[in-house]
Amino acid sequence: MIEAPDGLPHPFVRPPRDGFVPTIAPRDLARLLRGADRPYLLDVRPEAERARARLPDDRAVPLERLPRAVDALPRSRPLVAYDHFGYRAIAAAEYLRDRGFPLAAALEGGLDEYARVADPGLPRYPAVGRGAELVVRSLLRPETGCVTYFVGDPREREAVILDPGRDAAPYLALLAAEGWHLGAIAETHTHADHLAGHAALHAATEAPIYLSHRSPAAYPHRVLREGEAISVGSGELEVLETPGHTPDHLTLKLGGRIFTGDTLLLGSCGRTDLGEGSPDRLWESLMDKLLRLPEETEVRPAHVGTLHGLPARSASTLGFERVTNEALQQDSREAFLRYMTEGWPPKPADFDRIVRANLEG
Numbered sequence: 001m002i003e004a005p006d007g008l009p010h011p012f013v014r015p016p017r018d019g020f021v022p023t024i025a026p027r028d029l030a031r032l033l034r035g036a037d038r039p040y041l042l043d044v045r046p047e048a049e050r051a052r053a054r055l056p057d058d059r060a061v062p063l064e065r066l067p068r069a070v071d072a073l074p075r076s077r078p079l080v081a082y083d084h085f086g087y088r089a090i091a092a093a094e095y096l097r098d099r100g101f102p103l104a105a106a107l108e109g110g111l112d113e114y115a116r117v118a119d120p121g122l123p124r125y126p127a128v129g130r131g132a133e134l135v136v137r138s139l140l141r142p143e144t145g146c147v148t149y150f151v152g153d154p155r156e157r158e159a160v161i162l163d164p165g166r167d168a169a170p171y172l173a174l175l176a177a178e179g180w181h182l183g184a185i186a187e188t189h190t191h192a193d194h195l196a197g198h199a200a201l202h203a204a205t206e207a208p209i210y211l212s213h214r215s216p217a218a219y220p221h222r223v224l225r226e227g228e229a230i231s232v233g234s235g236e237l238e239v240l241e242t243p244g245h246t247p248d249h250l251t252l253k254l255g256g257r258i259f260t261g262d263t264l265l266l267g268s269c270g271r272t273d274l275g276e277g278s279p280d281r282l283w284e285s286l287m288d289k290l291l292r293l294p295e296e297t298e299v300r301p302a303h304v305g306t307l308h309g310l311p312a313r314s315a316s317t318l319g320f321e322r323v324t325n326e327a328l329q330q331d332s333r334e335a336f337l338r339y340m341t342e343g344w345p346p347k348p349a350d351f352d353r354i355v356r357a358n359l360e361g
């Protein structure tokens, strides 16, 4: 464990990483592929997606299998990882760069963008993957490293906002500019590191606020239990109760994607010693619930960035986290309990005050 830097709002203490992963634009990659010194191409998508389209002369290593394939990859040659939209490729390139592949980069925008701008002959993903189904956007607050997620049904123009920040203005501007109706606001848990924004957003939109039935919040809200769902137009966010970081923690599942709040972060997981947390419950939430989902499930956490000692990216997969995440490397409940209870820096002074404020409104 290293010492947390001063002023860390949500002190996950892992060695700070700059999170920088070079990306290559589709047109630049197309140019390199026509030249004499082609980069090594690494397809990190799930195997089944290769039937749709692929780049020529590539090597397929699905992201979750990357740790086992590292030694067979060329360390001294430019390497470009690619996937569908670019998220998994960034995770792959970061992983490789951390392990002695200084020339690893990711294809910006993924194969879909490559097909659109650099190779119109390449079959594209069906429209359902690009917007006809629910759209997801990460709205990062760089000053705090908190991520708010926007989920919307583009046909019905209905949206849900998860874990909004205190300033509602950017969300209201987005809703108004693009003609979205806000159908719901949801908090994954009672936050202790930042002032939550549900109240201002609710006041401006009248969208109901959804919380776990275990939340002690004093303000009017609708409760969610395991197996229930929040509807978003024609789709829905399924509720998985994942207590541990806090007793009221929810993970929300949208198809093959989970919004994990602070239950599972990239490379780490949320502390359990800041309030009513429980490392035992967290172990069960991780092992008995989240890690039972398919390996290719996309993980979208509530915090990112060096402020928290976390990577800058906001997406990974369960398979990748299973084999790289420090918390998930603990090989028994006992080891996990030790990991979660020893060596953390003191609780920041503000946390109790922030929790109280977040429960009032």
Ligand SMILES: [Fe+2]
Pocket (backbone or CB within 6 Å): 189, 190, 191, 192, 193, 245, 262, 270
């Ligand atoms: Fe938290």
